[in-house]
Amino acid sequence: MRTFASRRWAGLTVVLLASALLIVGNQLLWLSFQRPVYISGWLLLAMVVFLAAFNLRKKMPFLPIGSASTWLQVHIYVGLLSIVVFGLHLELRVPNGLFEVCLACCFAIVALSGILGLILSRVLAARLAAREGEILWDRIPRMRGLISRDTERLALDCLAETESAAVVDYYMRRLRSYFAGPRYFWPHLMNSSRPLRKLLSEIEAHKRYLNDAEKEFMIRIAERVKVKDDLDYHYSLQAVLKYWLFLHVPLTYALIMFSVVHVMLIHAF
Amino acid sequence: MSSSSKITETIRLKPIDVPLGEIDSTSVDKLIGLDAFSGLDPEFRKSKTFRKILEKDTRLVTYQDGDLILRRGDWGNSAFFVVLGTVHVEIEAEGVFPHALLGRREVKRKNLFQAIAQWWSNCRVPEYRDVATYGPGSGTRQRYSGDNTRIYLQDVPAILDRYRTISLGEGELFGELAALGRTRRTATVFAQGSVQLLEMRWQGLRDLMRRDTGFRKQIDESFRSNALRAFLASCPVFSHLAEDQESLSEVIKGAKLDTYGEYDKVGTFRELAEEGTRTNLANEPIIAAEGDYPNGIVMIRNGLARVSRRHHNGHMTVCYLCPGQVFGYDEIAEGHATNEPVPLKHSLRAIGFISLVTIPTPLVEKHFVENQPSKSAARQNARTSTQGPMLQSHHITEDFLEFLIQERVVNGTQTMLIDLDRCTRCDDCVKACATAHDNDPRFVRQGPIHQQVMVANACMHCQDPVCMIECPTGAISRHEKEGVVQINDRTCIGCSTCSKNCPYEAIRMVEIREQDGSLIRDSTTKLPIIKATKCDLCVDQLGGPACQRACPHDALVRMDMSEIDELADWQNR
Numbered sequence: 001m002r003t004f005a006s007r008r009w010a011g012l013t014v015v016l017l018a019s020a021l022l023i024v025g026n027q028l029l030w031l032s033f034q035r036p037v038y039i040s041g042w043l044l045l046a047m048v049v050f051l052a053a054f055n056l057r058k059k060m061p062f063l064p065i066g067s068a069s070t071w072l073q074v075h076i077y078v079g080l081l082s083i084v085v086f087g088l089h090l091e092l093r094v095p096n097g098l099f100e101v102c103l104a105c106c107f108a109i110v111a112l113s114g115i116l117g118l119i120l121s122r123v124l125a126a127r128l129a130a131r132e133g134e135i136l137w138d139r140i141p142r143m144r145g146l147i148s149r150d151t152e153r154l155a156l157d158c159l160a161e162t163e164s165a166a167v168v169d170y171y172m173r174r175l176r177s178y179f180a181g182p183r184y185f186w187p188h189l190m191n192s193s194r195p196l197r198k199l200l201s202e203i204e205a206h207k208r209y210l211n212d213a214e215k216e217f218m219i220r221i222a223e224r225v226k227v228k229d230d231l232d233y234h235y236s237l238q239a240v241l242k243y244w245l246f247l248h249v250p251l252t253y254a255l256i257m258f259s260v261v262h263v264m265l266i267h268a269f
Numbered sequence: 270m271s272s273s274s275k276i277t278e279t280i281r282l283k284p285i286d287v288p289l290g291e292i293d294s295t296s297v298d299k300l301i302g303l304d305a306f307s308g309l310d311p312e313f314r315k316s317k318t319f320r321k322i323l324e325k326d327t328r329l330v331t332y333q334d335g336d337l338i339l340r341r342g343d344w345g346n347s348a349f350f351v352v353l354g355t356v357h358v359e360i361e362a363e364g365v366f367p368h369a370l371l372g373r374r375e376v377k378r379k380n381l382f383q384a385i386a387q388w389w390s391n392c393r394v395p396e397y398r399d400v401a402t403y404g405p406g407s408g409t410r411q412r413y414s415g416d417n418t419r420i421y422l423q424d425v426p427a428i429l430d431r432y433r434t435i436s437l438g439e440g441e442l443f444g445e446l447a448a449l450g451r452t453r454r455t456a457t458v459f460a461q462g463s464v465q466l467l468e469m470r471w472q473g474l475r476d477l478m479r480r481d482t483g484f485r486k487q488i489d490e491s492f493r494s495n496a497l498r499a500f501l502a503s504c505p506v507f508s509h510l511a512e513d514q515e516s517l518s519e520v521i522k523g524a525k526l527d528t529y530g531e532y533d534k535v536g537t538f539r540e541l542a543e544e545g546t547r548t549n550l551a552n553e554p555i556i557a558a559e560g561d562y563p564n565g566i567v568m569i570r571n572g573l574a575r576v577s578r579r580h581h582n583g584h585m586t587v588c589y590l591c592p593g594q595v596f597g598y599d600e601i602a603e604g605h606a607t608n609e610p611v612p613l614k615h616s617l618r619a620i621g622f623i624s625l626v627t628i629p630t631p632l633v634e635k636h637f638v639e640n641q642p643s644k645s646a647a648r649q650n651a652r653t654s655t656q657g658p659m660l661q662s663h664h665i666t667e668d669f670l671e672f673l674i675q676e677r678v679v680n681g682t683q684t685m686l687i688d689l690d691r692c693t694r695c696d697d698c699v700k701a702c703a704t705a706h707d708n709d710p711r712f713v714r715q716g717p718i719h720q721q722v723m724v725a726n727a728c729m730h731c732q733d734p735v736c737m738i739e740c741p742t743g744a745i746s747r748h749e750k751e752g753v754v755q756i757n758d759r760t761c762i763g764c765s766t767c768s769k770n771c772p773y774e775a776i777r778m779v780e781i782r783e784q785d786g787s788l789i790r791d792s793t794t795k796l797p798i799i800k801a802t803k804c805d806l807c808v809d810q811l812g813g814p815a816c817q818r819a820c821p822h823d824a825l826v827r828m829d830m831s832e833i834d835e836l837a838d839w840q841n842r
Contacts, residue, residue, distance in 0.1 A: 001835070001838035001839060001842060002842075003841070003842050004823075004842050058697060058819070058821070059388075060385075060388065061697075061700070061701030061704055061705065061815040061818060061819040062379075062384045062385075062387050062701075062704060062705050062807075062810050062811065062812075062815060063381075063384055063385065063811065063812070064811040064812030067817070067818040067819075067820075068697065068818060068819050068820060068821040069820060069821055069822065069823045071821070072821040072822070121693045121822065122691075124693070125689070125690060125691055125692055125693045125694070125822070125824075126690045126691075126721075128689065128694065129689035129690045129692075129721045134689065134715065134718060134723065136694075136714065136715065137694060137696070238694050241693045241694060241695065242694075242695065
């Protein structure tokens with residue numbers, strides 16, 4: 001079985017060689033007084049259509065048209081090569097005209113979001129694996145609801161048992177909103193545990209106002225705070241892993257539409 | 270003490286504590302006099318032990334004309350003595366009964382149009398079934414007999430005309446080798462006319478073998494003449510003897526059959542996993558101990574074995590052996606070369622139930638070590654089959670190996686492994702599975718995790734598929750060519766036996782529905798109809814398992830756990 005490193009090197013080598021060939025070919029066409037911009041334009045459109053076809057492949061898992069992993073590898077390296085072709089097509093100049101600027105920006109955003117998505121896929125997946133436990137995305141809201149109700153019940157039990165409102169007051173004031181929905185999206189994304197440490201430190205500080213029985217309840221509530229933090233961590237990272245495609249894929253279709261109009265305009269005028 | 274705090278204690282029943290059937294004393298007297306037991310030692314036949322075996326481990330079963338008693342490819346744990354009537358056994362060499370005739374699912378791969386049509390034709394309602402298509406299959410039907418549902422052949426005379434069979438009459442025994450070795454049934458047996466059989470579960474057979482030399486000899490001979498030759502011929506170690514029938518016969522004559530481990534321990538894999546390695550090792554019977562001199566090479570016939578060596582105050586697992594693999598060859602070869610007996614360098618333990626064949630040292634030396642022309646080939650074959658000593662070079666970490674054995678996932682031939690370091694949790698695998706199965710996914714992306722590897726709760730298509738034991742209609746079966754364990758939805762009666770037997774939680778019982786989402790109910794009891802569902806490796810799809818092909822990040826793989834090289838390569842990508 002080929003290692004990921006060797007596959008990566010092979011892919012990059014092919015892209016570099018293909019890029020060199022394209023650049024040389026482009027220069028030769030220039031030297032022979034031809035306009036390579038038409039060729040690079042059509043090549044770029046073909047590449048973009050091919051890159052968009054990956055999404056169709058994902059929707060047809062039942063067809064024997066190659067594995068999605070092979071498609072993704074080709075998608076990545078053709079995508080990288082398309083950036084070179086895009087540069088050649090622009091002749092390394094800033095496009096003029098509003099439509100061309102929009103078209104170029106669209107391509108740039110699609111390309112950058114693709115690269116960013118790839119990096120996120122590799123980095124965030126490994127970070128999720130490093131965290132204890134595996135949580136299914138679809139089950140996160142239900143689990144959050146369960147933890148929230150469980151913690152609220154604990155706070156109310158504490159009130160009933162100790163006849164003191166210290167824990168339930170703190171819960172209502174500080175923790176109810178924490179358990180109500182996903183929290184600390186950006187800190188989780190940046191792998192920062194600062195908000196959790198701050199909350200646990202607050203809980204620890206609040207313990208000085210509690211008697212032994214209340215402290216027991218508070219310890220159990222603190223455990224649920226940690227569980228909720230794990231849930232939020234999974235929510236934040238899995239949300240990014242899912243939603244970056246909502247930028248990349250629709251913009252690709254927009255790019256194809258813009259490109260078709262661009263071709264029509266070029267050939268019409 | 271208040272009544273609420275009163276603790277009632279009882280003894281937890283084991284399967285062996287529950288009698289197979291209810292046989293009264295008069296029936297037992299009649300059974301003792303059966304022709305089937307005429308070969309037993311007369312003293313033993315009169316003994317209380319024999320009476321107890323009959324009371325506890327047997328039951329009388331009546332079959333009607335055409336009832337299928339055993340199906341080729343099924344896994345079973347009991348054998349049958351013919352009490353009254355005649356049964357027929359198919360002869361493989363003359364062409365076997367087609368799958369449809371046995372009430373099994375026929376694998377029909379979709380064509381390109383049917384594959385594309387899934388895009389729009391998949392039903393939005395979960396677990397939709399078109400029960401109008403549940404009519405009788407070709408040649409078989411179901412009927413109820415007491416608490417059981419049986420599959421029967423509709424036209425026995427036509428079957429007898431078309432296929433060659435041999436008949437077994439009163440007093441004859443069948444199904445004993447598969448029951449004792451927990452291997453697949455090799456032939457289909459059906460009733461001609463009304464037949465009464467004495468079903469004896471494997472514990473009874475084992476006790477009979479232990480207590481009656483004649484019976485043991487009979488089983489032994491039957492094993493050598495029927496199963497052993499086929500088993501040895503299929504093992505790579507013996508490939509060089511395939512042409513030399515005389516030598517193979519000598520090996521067969523000298524071979525010894527053994528079983529280790531608890532037959533009924535299959536349902537407790539999860540408990541074993543929780544007990545930890547040290548306890549597991551203590552519970553696993555030793556087949557061959559490190560430091561002992563080898564009596565011969567041990568070949569795994571069915572089940573799994575752990576190879577370990579002493580390490581400080583414990584034992585380190587070196588590898589596991591699967592069916593067809595060999596233990597102890599290197600020590601015998603080394604001993605033969607140096608003229609000094611070499612003790613075993615590793616211990617061999619049974620993981621769960623295992624049946625194995627031991628070839629004595631003199632035969633190994635004669636046919637593998639001394640046999641000059643085939644020496645290198647034999648050694649190579651033996652080495653290839655003995656994965657143990659080579660494990661260090663595979664770079665599989667010790668803890669990962671321990672995890673695989675503890676969770677018993679080494680049993681899988683298509684285990685679903687997910688590399689969580691690469692899995693983006695996109696669920697494309699689950700979506701692809703759903704698309705390939707009428708929008709009903711057949712696995713859950715959850716399961717035990719070790720480091721970054723998850724073993725998902727998907728059917729592993731085990732080497733030893735315990736789910737197939739006791740299926741009353743044979744609806745769950747293994748495809749002989751593809752090796753896929755699959756369920757025939759038409760003949761599944763929703764009894765949950767397979768689901769309860771599966772230690773990996775890979776079989777789900779579902780309530781089936783109409784196209785409008787309403788539950789389909791039994792016309793008599795009005796209870797919802799339940800069916801067993803599981804991964805079928807997309808056997809009817811073009812291109813194989815959709816889950817693996819749909820994973821864009823190379824995170825998911827279906828792995829044959831006996832291919833340790835592939836596993837190591839995958840882990841060290």
